[in-house]
Amino acid sequence: MTVELDGVVKRFGAVTAVDGLDLRIGAGEVVALLGPNGAGKTSTVDMMLGLSAPDAGSVRVLGRAPREAVARGLVSAVMQTGGLLKDYTVAETVRLTAVLFGRSRRDVDAVLERAGVAEIAGRLVGKCSGGQQQRLRFAMALLPDPELLILDEPTTGMDVSGRRDFWEAIRSDARSGRTVIFATHYLDEADAYADRVVFVRRGRVVADGSAAQVKAMVSGRTVRAAWPGADEAALRALPGVDEVEVRGDTVTVRGKDSDEVARFLLTRTPARDLEIASHNLEEAFLALTADDAGTAGGPGADIGRGQGGALSAGGGVLISGDEREATR
Amino acid sequence: MTTITADERRGPGGGRGPGERRVPRWGGFSAGMLALELRRMARNRRTVVFTVIMPPVFFLLFGSNADYRSTRAGEGNLTAFVLVSMAVYGAMLACTAGGAMVSVERAVGWSRQLRLTPLTPAAYVAVKLVLAMVVGAVSVVATFVVGSFAGADMPVSAWVGCGLLAWxxxxxFAAFGLFMGYLLPSENVMQVLGPVLAVLSFAGGLFVPVDSLGHVFATVARFTPAYGVGVLARAPLAHEGELWVAVLNVVAWTALFAAGAMWRFRKDTARV
Structure with missing residues (x-):
């Protein structure tokens, strides 16, 4: 396991930032930690990096204490804004990092190139744009050639092209098989770059699934109906169906073509009480992470497997049927 | 493995396994880091003005007139006497500035960034202390070089002894700078400390002899942190003042500031 978090708790005075968080991340995964501000993403990242210690629970990174993993260059990070000295040049900043990690000048040149800052190597950090500074942080993070790269809100404050360039660099790097965890509140970034999305709210994991599952859940519509003895296979065979779920007498179908599913259910089966709900990523995100959302179903609900009590909430049409599930 | 291009990586666990990675010696304290940090300090115009330009200029203003050159003081002339005081003042500014760098670095989050490297907090402080002392040495040498061309006269033993002791x-003050650096989370801590140091220099008899300002002042002055350094640094030249008071003064203040810096440092390390 690259990252193992067990029952991690972090408090700041009366505020509990991380509240019994469990998370396991394997080698080579690209994971998005998604949640609103104050959800506990940064606190979690800090503990993975050994910048703070949990009040309870344990944090292991590549089988070691985080600080030890950091000192060995096994894990590195691109943090939010700040953390650079204005009166160093780009190259000097990376060279200092290299000195600390015992790396050569050639390694410095290599990461400057890969992070896309080689042509501004001689520029003072204070004269670099926000995007350039972020790519410099990326160069520093690449230098120890880490097994795990953590990005904390890496594109905050960047313009559109800065964000695109930054992700371009990350994406081409991730092809090498590095494990990447990034905290973000940009849904499109999680959607485009992660193969696994972990929703965090109030310091707990409220949903965890592959990007594909998330997409299936949040794009298109959900058709729900009462159909005792439902024929799951027949539903799966319909065009555009992503997900079929049978619970007691209730069948839930998630897919892109709700009309086709509804027509099938009403004309070819004895199904009744049919409901159709539409939703998008933005709404799903809000429902999952809103502060007034119920916690029924508990933490760690897996998207797509229907244990997602956390999908309830007063989100109106949004996944409304799940409310019924949550109360079971 | 000679390069770390993406193509050559064999994925996590491949190539260089976790077991082969070593932690650098001495917590990351290295000549390479010192060299880069020195270069950065030299780039900071305010630091250069404070530490290398101001002390010699003060000396030229206060100590190089003809009267002083022809007045004897201990084994040299009064110009040399003022020169040593100004060298102490310069070393004081330089060392404080060096130590106070931690304030700026904490303010912008650089120390947090360094926590993502193998550099240990103790090695970081050691680097800052060495830097402070290097800049202090540069300041003393610069002041002495100007002094030697501007009429300061003392035996070679006094040039060497005074210079070394001042440094x-x-x-x-390196300890003082560190303490203040951890205490004041400001981006321009030297703007606060500059005037404080000027007052301390005045109270410590670096600008005017403390005896010339009355008995009460002279008594209080002996307990201020610049007094001991001044007396000790001038000792090889002037052979005056109570040396044991001066030694006690320097030791006590160093211990106090170091303890303060240590206290803040511990708090800081626990928090970040």
Missing amino acids: VCALV
């Missing part, structure tokens, strides 16, 4: 005893 070594300025350690008290």
Whole structure:
């Protein structure tokens, strides 16, 4: 396991930032930690990096204490804004990092190139744009050639092209098989770059699934109906169906073509009480992470497997049927 | 493995396994880091003005007139006497500035960034102390070079002895700078500390002899942190003042500032 978090708790005075968080991340995964501000993403990242210690629970990174993993260059990070000295040049900043990690000048040149800052190597950090500074942080993070790269809100404050360039660099790097965890509140970034999305709210994991599952859940519509003895296979065979779920007498179908599913259910089966709900990523995100959302179903609900009590909430049409599930 | 291009990586666990990675010696304290940090300090115009330009200029203003050159003081002339005081003042500014760098670095989050490297907090402080002392040495040498061309006269033993003592005893201000650096989370801590140091220099008899300002002042002055350094640094030239008071002064203030810096440092390390 690259990252193992067990029952991690972090408090700041009366505020509990991380509240019994469990998370396991394997080698080579690209994971998005998604949640609103104050959800506990940064606190979690800090503990993975050994910048703070949990009040309870344990944090292991590549089988070691985080600080030890950091000192060995096994894990590195691109943090939010700040953390650079204005009166160093780009190259000097990376060279200092290299000195600390015992790396050569050639390694410095290599990461400057890969992070896309080689042509501004001689520029003072204070004269670099926000995007350039972020790519410099990326160069520093690449230098120890880490097994795990953590990005904390890496594109905050960047313009559109800065964000695109930054992700371009990350994406081409991730092809090498590095494990990447990034905290973000940009849904499109999680959607485009992660193969696994972990929703965090109030310091707990409220949903965890592959990007594909998330997409299936949040794009298109959900058709729900009462159909005792439902024929799951027949539903799966319909065009555009992503997900079929049978619970007691209730069948839930998630897919892109709700009309086709509804027509099938009403004309070819004895199904009744049919409901159709539409939703998008933005709404799903809000429902999952809103502060007034119920916690029924508990933490760690897996998207797509229907244990997602956390999908309830007063989100109106949004996944409304799940409310019924949550109360079971 | 000679390069770390993406193509050559064999994925996590491949190539260089976790077991082969070593932690650098001495917590990351290295000549390479010192060199880069020195270069950065030299780039900071305010630091250069404070530490290398101001002390010699003060000396030229206060100590190089013809009267002083022809007045004897201990084994040299009064110009040399003022020169040593100004060298102490310079070393004091330089060492404080060096130590106070931690304030700026904490303010912008650089120390947090360094926590993502193998550099240990103790090695970081050691680097800052060495830097402070190097800049202090540069300041003393610059002041002495100007002084030697501007009429300061003293025996070679006094040039060497005074210079070394001014420099070594300025350690008290490196500790002071560190303490203040951890205490004040400001981006321009030297703007606060500059005037404080000027007052301390005045009270410590670096600008005017403390005896010339009355008995009460002279008594209080002996307990201020710049007093001991001044007396000790001038000792090889002037052979005056109570040396044991001066030694006690330097030791006590160094211990106090170091303890303060240590206290803040511990708090800081626990928090970040």
